[in-house]
Amino acid sequence: MSNNVLIQHPLESEAIYIMREVVGQFDRPVLMFSGGKDSITLVHLALKAFAPGKVPFPLLHIDTGHNFKETLEFRDALVKKYDLHLIVRHVQDSIDRGEVIEEKGKYASRNSLQTHTLLNAIEEFKFDACIGGARRDEEKARAKERIFSVRDDFGQWNEKKQRPELFDLLNGRINHGENVRVFPISNWTELDVWQYIQEEDISIPSIYFSHWRNTFERDSLIWSVDDDIVYREPDEEISLKQVRFRTIGDMSCTAALESTASTVEEIIEEIKTSRLSERGARIDDKRSEAAMEQRKQQGYF
Amino acid sequence: MSSKHIDVLKLATAGSVDDGKSTLIGRLLFETDSLPQDKLEAIENSSKRKGYDYPDLSLATDGLLAEREQGITIDVAHIYFSTKNRRYIIADSPGHVEYTRNMITGASTAQASIVLIDARNGVKEQTARHVFINKLLGIKQLIFAINKMDLVDYDEAVFNNIVDQITELLANQEVNDTNWCAIPVSALHGDLILKPSDNMKWYTGTTLLGALESTPIEDLSSDEHSRFFVQAVIRPKTKTHQDFRGYAGKLTGGKLSKGDHITVLPGLQTGQITDIQFFNESFGTAYPGTSCTLCLSNDIDISRGSVLVKTDEVPELSRSIKATLCWLDNTNLNVTRKYYFQQGTKTVQAKVNSIDAIYDTAFQAASPNRDVLDLNEVAEVSITLADPIINDDFTQHRSTGRFVLIDSLTNNTVALGLVRNKTELP
Numbered sequence: 001m002s003n004n005v006l007i008q009h010p011l012e013s014e015a016i017y018i019m020r021e022v023v024g025q026f027d028r029p030v031l032m033f034s035g036g037k038d039s040i041t042l043v044h045l046a047l048k049a050f051a052p053g054k055v056p057f058p059l060l061h062i063d064t065g066h067n068f069k070e071t072l073e074f075r076d077a078l079v080k081k082y083d084l085h086l087i088v089r090h091v092q093d094s095i096d097r098g099e100v101i102e103e104k105g106k107y108a109s110r111n112s113l114q115t116h117t118l119l120n121a122i123e124e125f126k127f128d129a130c131i132g133g134a135r136r137d138e139e140k141a142r143a144k145e146r147i148f149s150v151r152d153d154f155g156q157w158n159e160k161k162q163r164p165e166l167f168d169l170l171n172g173r174i175n176h177g178e179n180v181r182v183f184p185i186s187n188w189t190e191l192d193v194w195q196y197i198q199e200e201d202i203s204i205p206s207i208y209f210s211h212w213r214n215t216f217e218r219d220s221l222i223w224s225v226d227d228d229i230v231y232r233e234p235d236e237e238i239s240l241k242q243v244r245f246r247t248i249g250d251m252s253c254t255a256a257l258e259s260t261a262s263t264v265e266e267i268i269e270e271i272k273t274s275r276l277s278e279r280g281a282r283i284d285d286k287r288s289e290a291a292m293e294q295r296k297q298q299g300y301f
Numbered sequence: 302m303s304s305k306h307i308d309v310l311k312l313a314t315a316g317s318v319d320d321g322k323s324t325l326i327g328r329l330l331f332e333t334d335s336l337p338q339d340k341l342e343a344i345e346n347s348s349k350r351k352g353y354d355y356p357d358l359s360l361a362t363d364g365l366l367a368e369r370e371q372g373i374t375i376d377v378a379h380i381y382f383s384t385k386n387r388r389y390i391i392a393d394s395p396g397h398v399e400y401t402r403n404m405i406t407g408a409s410t411a412q413a414s415i416v417l418i419d420a421r422n423g424v425k426e427q428t429a430r431h432v433f434i435n436k437l438l439g440i441k442q443l444i445f446a447i448n449k450m451d452l453v454d455y456d457e458a459v460f461n462n463i464v465d466q467i468t469e470l471l472a473n474q475e476v477n478d479t480n481w482c483a484i485p486v487s488a489l490h491g492d493l494i495l496k497p498s499d500n501m502k503w504y505t506g507t508t509l510l511g512a513l514e515s516t517p518i519e520d521l522s523s524d525e526h527s528r529f530f531v532q533a534v535i536r537p538k539t540k541t542h543q544d545f546r547g548y549a550g551k552l553t554g555g556k557l558s559k560g561d562h563i564t565v566l567p568g569l570q571t572g573q574i575t576d577i578q579f580f581n582e583s584f585g586t587a588y589p590g591t592s593c594t595l596c597l598s599n600d601i602d603i604s605r606g607s608v609l610v611k612t613d614e615v616p617e618l619s620r621s622i623k624a625t626l627c628w629l630d631n632t633n634l635n636v637t638r639k640y641y642f643q644q645g646t647k648t649v650q651a652k653v654n655s656i657d658a659i660y661d662t663a664f665q666a667a668s669p670n671r672d673v674l675d676l677n678e679v680a681e682v683s684i685t686l687a688d689p690i691i692n693d694d695f696t697q698h699r700s701t702g703r704f705v706l707i708d709s710l711t712n713n714t715v716a717l718g719l720v721r722n723k724t725e726l727p
Binding site for chain 2: 003004005006007008010012013016017020021023024047048049050051052053054136137140143144159162163164165166167168169171173174175186187189274275276277280
């Protein structure tokens with residue numbers, strides 16, 4: 001018989017409490033999985049929250065068709081390893097059905113198109129709670145998000161009508177057609193996530209670590225070369241650089257950083273001394289000062 | 302995930318319109334080197350475009366479009382920064398009276414509050430409201446930042462006068478068991494935020510950051526007795542765990558150990574803890590604040606909302622309680638209607654039977670002459686419940702002594718309640 005003592009970090013305990021509230025309060029929850037470190041951390045927390053049972057909800061991946069191939073390989077290996085239920089919906093299908101129109105030009109990205117595909121998937125499967133890995137320290141509109149964030153039947157976030165959220169009392173009651181976005185790691189910082197990945201020995205896609213990549217430079221950012229996905233002007237020259245990604249979104253909206261960090265430990269050191277913010281290399285956030293807020297109002301997560 | 306983490310202090314900030322709260326937080330971020338280069342550049346560019354003479358640090362926190370247009374704070378923003386010694390989470394709440402409900406939201410998880418006062422205006426009704434809310438929520442550490450000292454020529458007499466006003470305010474509201482201090486600052490120019498000020502040599506106390514660094518961190522889950530709210534029942538029904546049945550929940554209050562005799566509320570069935578599990582590992586003892594899974598010696602009817610307590614610490618159960626109620630919805634409280642009452646993970650139907658006192662604009666309890674409550678009003682009420690709930694006083698059991706009311710038609714969270722069964726009406 002073991003007499004060891006269970007003490008948890010408050011952030012882990014809080015995240016697990018929130019996940020369990022989702023399962024306790026909703027009929028059809030889903031975990032929005034992007035293949036990034038935050039949603040991978042959510043999967044790990046879900047495994048912990050419901051052990052020895054299986055994760056009691058599916059993962060939903062909105063595949064923009066612009067993903068890094070390393071992310072997709074990682075996703076499939078993770079699903080296999082933990083016997084998870086994965087649902088994939090493709091932005092390409094939404095384009096083919098004429099529901100959304102592909103952006104054109106130098107900054108074309110499918111980032112904002114995925115909102116449409118996501119909302120369709122929510123309707124198709126009648127999901128009432130969508131668990132996401134957004135954190136309040138990432139971005140100023142996200143800093144105002146509740147842990148249980150109600151979206152109307154158009155998926156919209158009404159920032160002026162947010163429910164009061166008091167202590168740890170989470171109210172998941174919704175009207176028909178509404179859904180709730182749930183953010184279990186709201187209070188974690190980027191560094192918390194990396195320290196957790198280190199301490200729990202969580203696997204992450206290889207592109208978070210330093211690697212050599214064909215790149216080109218635009219607006220002082222390092223873009224990946226992939227002529228099928230990322231538009232490149234003839235005069236934008238290719239150069240081989242040692243880089244890594246600090247956040248992983250689409251190839252067409254995530255810039256790389258020059259880095260030699262090849263272990264989680266080195267990444268943590270790099271972040272601690274970095275003078276750039278985490279989303280500083282997100283091309284999608286640079287469209288305007290309120291880019292994230294506007295996307296959220298339309299149903300982005 | 303514990304060893305490498307430093308202490309976290311959860312702070313709430315509150316102030317009236319234009320007290321310079323967002324600027325103060327922006328200044329704290331700026332001086333503690335917490336603003337990354339790209340964010341700082343964005344602030345500088347945006348300030349230049351607007352024709353300001355200096356970087357508007359309040360832009361570091363005001364996130365929503367309307368907030369930036371109007372130069373005010375609408376919703377609670379959560380802000381993270383750290384020093385060598387501590388990590389800070391600030392719930393930055395709006396000061397406008399119509400957003401008081403957001404202030405309560407922000408303050409409900411805080412261990413300490415920074416109350417901003419404009420040196421030109423001194424203590425105002427909003428200050429009294431913030432002190433009152435801090436008192437209700439049991440926040441025992443208050444830091445009064447007397448801001449805009451630059452606009453009163455850094456005058457010591459102005460500061461001393463405001464300190465007298467604060468002393469009087471705290472006495473009026475019978476705030477007795479609270480640590481407080483007052484610090485004269487200029488968020489705009491950075492006086493006494495991190496560094497001592499040449500403009501206020503007369504002030505010998507600590508800087509704002511100095512006060513934050515020395516604020517004791519109260520453990521908000523350290524209630525007197527163990528309370529384990531069941532969130533979900535775990536029954537894997539897999540080949541390896543065919544008969545496993547565990548109760549997933551979070552422990553507040555005291556420790557629970559293997560072998561402890563427990564009673565299940567509200568049904569009062571008894572059993573014994575045979576295992577404390579977390580992620581396929583077995584533990585002898587769980588500490589307060591942990592999310593774990595309990596296994597019991599016998600099959601008892603336990604579901605979401607059941608509460609496990611130690612058999613020698615069974616609390617009083619009741620279908621009628623007294624509480625302090627903060628009304629947070631645009632639709633008035635209606636004493637003829639039914640609401641959902643949520644305590645921990647338990648939800649029961651409830652009716653507010655009577656309003657026994659309403660706090661007036663001076664935050665004194667007064668006899669009510671009506672049976673409705675408006676947005677942002679606070680009252681002492683009597684509530685009747687469809688099923689018994691734990692009648693724990695909030696001052697003794699923070700986790701069980703608090704609840705929300707939910708409107709059964711709109712599903713909105715309409716009120717915060719704090720159970721009061723020990724203290725008489727003020």
